């Protein structure tokens with residue numbers, strides 16, 4: 001299967017699911033690859049190379065520059081690793097643990113989104129009428 005003219009898959013994440021963007025990278029990876037290259041070229045003595053570097057003069061000294069550059073390189077490398085990892089994960093068999101983990105994520109997210117509002121909605125009116133909020137919480141928990 002031809003993914004691009006030169007490559008059969010993304011050079012970073014190995015995907016064929018997403019279309020080719022440029023230079024052998026998919027659209028998801030290309031942005032970070034491009035930024036990584038720009039940051040690698042950062043040179044404090046050549047202001048035209050400082051694409052995306054903080055403009056504030058407090059950042060324009062050699063010591064801070066090295067730190068900021070290093071941090072940015074790390075961020076983009078980690079992002080590319082993250083995409084690669086999630087793409088690789090799709091190739092592995094899915095275990096019960098993976099599913100459990102995903103269900104937990106969804107559950108945590110929905111609790112966060114709803115707050116505790118679900119506990120104040122009357123499901124079984126008798127409980128709501130006859131108990132305090134705190135008791136309602138524990139009653140609902142014990143039913144579930």
Ligand SMILES: [Zn+2]
Pocket residue numbers: 010011012013014015025026027028029030083
């Ligand atoms: Zn990719």
